[in-house]
Amino acid sequence: MNALDQDSMPPKRSLNSLIIHPDVEPGVIDNAMLIRCILENGPTEEAGRLFAEEGVHLDEAQEVRLEFQKILRIDHLWMLKSLRKLTLAHNLIEKIEHLELLTGLNELDLSFNKIEMIENLDALVNLEVLTLFHNKIRKLENLDALENLLVFSIGDNKIEDFKEMAYLRRFRKLRSVSFKGNPCCDDPMSYQFLKAALSRVTYLDYKIVTEEERENGRAMFRGLLRKMDEADEKTEQERIAKEEYDAKVTFYAMSFVEYLSGPELIETMFEKDPDGQILLSFGGELQAYYDQYRENYVETMANLVEFAQEAYKDRQHEIKLFKNLVDSALDDSVEKSKKVLEEFQTKKKPIMAHVAEISNKFTTKQISLEQMEPMLLEIGESYHELLYELWKSLMTTEMQLFEQCEDSRVQFSVNMTEMVTKLLEVSRMAFGSWREHEGVWSTRQFEVLSKYLGNKIMLGDASPELFDVMMDRDLLMNLVAASSDTHMRFIDAREDLLTSRANAWREELVQGTNDNEIKRNRDRILEINYFIDNQREEWADMHMALTDTVDPDAVALLGEDF
């Protein structure tokens, strides 16, 4: 394959690869290659030494350049979790693949390869720069997910029809496109078209597009452009409508009443109920009742939604109040502890100075080791006393904080439960009245339909299904009952959803608050003890360094003083 490639390559390019890496065998990306590459691109000199000594952390590499390596397939890259810039230019890659896990990728360079198709890029949503220069791409496709695309290079490919480039109109942030070297570039129209169609692109082939040029293009392709603009506008509007709708749903979901405002849900309910639909197709009188039913439903649910919104606000307020209290208490406690630590540091200083003095005397032979030992022990005792005081004070502050907040936490959980219960009560009432409306609807439906039961003349233009039903009393009754049943089940499901979600939310909030507090408390205690241990260790190290002889008794004494 290699030989074949070499032969088919244009002479310029084979020369290039010969010069840079003449003896590299074509292959797949592997670990060793990655490590070598990262080391090569890493820091130099002293920093480089440290970098190499530590070993390469593949998951921390931000940038990888694998050029002129005769790579045949992309692989092994999933280790590079924090990769932002990947350069695979001047290789023999034929297929874009195995890039799904590099979601943080910002820049991808695949130029001078043998890629024939754009694919498997859907996961790279953060991609801003994509370079596919000098490949064998015929069609622009599978790029829809790259919403952040800023710079795109598709020059020197095999794109035959310049209209293909209209695909790029969907990238709202695209600013620079390079296109030169495609077969269709010979057509003078192609640039005219590009300049006019890609109205957001500022640079085409790295040259700024003037308004005049754009205007020329526009004049030439007026009809086509208008059609495209219209289509774009339509999709744009749909997109905005969808976004708005989704935002609304998420907004209402926070108060657990998503889809409940407006007649949306009841329509869904009828859509999911084929029996009901057959009956409803009777129209006329029935339709009026249906409208009334719908109206009643909307009114009931509007009340519920309003209440839920209020309840949501109240809950948020409650959470804020509680958080404020806890946060300020924590701040106070942290401040207090910091002050205690500061005091400790100021007290520690003279002790350390004293030790330094003694050690100085010892080194200048003013006192002997035997004389120094008791002095040091004495200082050590006072130092440990100080440490113990520090520990006590810090722990007391923390315990006080924990206990002080406990009461509020219980109160908070009670209040939250109360609020959620109230919401659920209101929702139960609302759903109850929905059920009532449903019952009324069902009765009326039956009444209306039974009036016309078997009346062939009146049912002249009814659909065959409806006609069949209307001819048979039992069938009609069954159908009405089945429809009502489906509806009831639907209502139950929605109510269950609301109840369970609200309860789950409350559970999570209360539990989460408690868990967080407990974790915080444990972290703090761990931190305090770690600090104290560290201080002790420091003393022990110093003591040992001074006396030079390891006195097991002394160490034991110092270590397990209390």
Add this chain to the structure above:
Amino acid sequence: MEGAMPERLISPYTAIIRRSANPFELAHVLVSWLIGAGYDAYVVVGCATRDVCMAIRYRTICPDIPDENEVIEEPPPPEEEPRYKLLPLPDLTSKYCRDMDTKEANKIQGEKDKIERARQKKIAELEKPPPDEMDGWRTHAWILVLPHFMGVEEPFFIEPSEGNGYPLDAKQYQHIESVYNHENYYVNVQKEPEESLAELNYDLADISCWEHLLAGEPFYRRQLVGIDTSDKRTAVDTEKHLDMPFSWVEKLDITGDEYEQRYPGSHKVIHYKRVLLEKFSPYSENDGIVKRVKIFEDYALSIPLITYEWYKQREDKMDFVRLDHVTRQVKETFLVGRRDHLLKHSYAMEAPPCSVEGDRVMEFNYYPRLDHLLKLVCTPLTFEEHYKDRDDRLESRIIVYTEGTKLEPKRQVKDITETYSRNYDIPANKDIWKKIFHIQENTIELLYQYAYNFVTNDTRSFIKPNLAETGGKILFYPDKTSGYIADPNAPQPRPLDVYYALCENIDWEYQTTKHIRDRETDVNSYLRQRHRELKEPILYVALFDTERNEAAKKGWTEREIQKAEVTEREKEAEIDPLAPYLARMFGSGHGTGSQISLKEATLIREQCINDFKAKQLVRQNLVQERFDKFNAEYKAKRLWYLANQFILTPEKESAYFATSAELSFKVHALEVRLTRHRDLSGPRFKALLDYLDKHPLLQEFNKATYLHYRNERDRKAFNF
């Protein structure tokens, strides 16, 4: 003389010119201004204490002493009762002990208060004015302002000699004999008040309390009861009484300039209790001082305590200076707008004037400064810079110096501490809180920010490598660095990161030391500048000061002259109907130039007259045409109306009347214009001919015509 009734009074106008007067005359001046401004003010004649009558102020407290207590604003209480409260900590102290302690403290405090009270009493006793045998008999004049005008709600007094307001119960005024203003004179017939003048009734309309010199009340206070004003006789009778004579005094006027020069000799000194107040007119002193308050410790004004000085119009924007003679501190306050954005500068009087090595604090207006410097604090051995809102989050830089030795007389940098604020975008263990450079020990200490819920922070210290040994390269030795990681679960930092931190901070230390040197030079040069500003003060003249702004004044006069010249020229150059023809023939600008030949003159004259005629004709035709058109329309409308008037709906009819009224108006207007045009076109043509005959440029032509005309006439005469 004070305390007795004056023999004669000078008019307010004279008093203003003389800038000195007795209390009566001063009261007249002030009441005149107050009434002019719309207040209901009166001159009060009565008795007052000796200090007031004789304007003795050395027993009163100076009202001009600035209040130095800073106003502390308390945060507003939270709007709603907090629903969550912290459990209070158990109180384990003994109540009994606490009670005993407070008892003891109260006792001590009570004793102290007693001593203090006794002391105050003694001081008050000593400061009391000596007994006055004429007390209660000294005549004085002051001012009473009554309510219901200009937002005054309560009657009050004004002392004319100082201009301060006093409540009615002020002890200094003892007795009121009468009050008067330009409208009436009221004599007080009320019982002598027991406590203060506040007991008196100040409703001047109450005849049982105030006897009127002239019958009748001023208009605004009049309540006509039982009088029929519509009856002419009664109305006249009501007004039939004597009025106050009209003022014969020159109209009072004080110009801005005069107001500034209100102190006799541009300078006034008032002696208050232990205070000497000096006031100056603006620009009267070289250094621009306008007011000085000097506080002394003793009554004889020999030991100064504090001096306050206020300045105006200084080029260096110095506004206020406070000199403390006890602590030997000077505090200067500046207005905004200085080049270096200095706002406050306080320093010891003994500090070397041009060196950073003295005790001084400088506060800056940080916002317009590029380096956002807020404050500089200098002492002999430290130097502090405080910043605010900097992009790099630097908050302060504190430099500690070692004292100069004999070998090295200049002080040396010992430690530099830089403090940064928390950057919440990066984790606390990467965010540096303090950088401490121990320059002389050759070490660098880094303290990182505290993370959430942490009471200890990461630290890292380096012993700087000897760059001379490694040839400028920074090498990393693990034993020359140590650190503490606050989070027990966090991994140890990587050597590479530690190495980078070291490189960065070695570089930063270099930058910082350089910065400090620059800053010291800056401050020194700034101090020299300040010294110069103090030694040779310059006063500026405001742009809008019409009196003193010489340059602007000159500009104004020049502009006035220019304007006058322009109007003059405009007057000369009347509209020349020949100008466009001259311009067409000789190019524009040919106005008063040389004469033109006879042929040209004939041509021009011909053109001018023809054009005039044509123009007149066109105008006439135009008006005529319009007139015809509207007239025809009007007539057609009228015919239509006459034909249809009985079948028209009221709306259509009213619409017809509206349009026909409009049309008839237009027709009429056009008719008038037409007649006017016809009447005027003859005289206009004549006027043009006259003008052309006298036109200086057409002299040649005119002469020729004149000769020709005379010849013709002569010939005719001859012929006859």
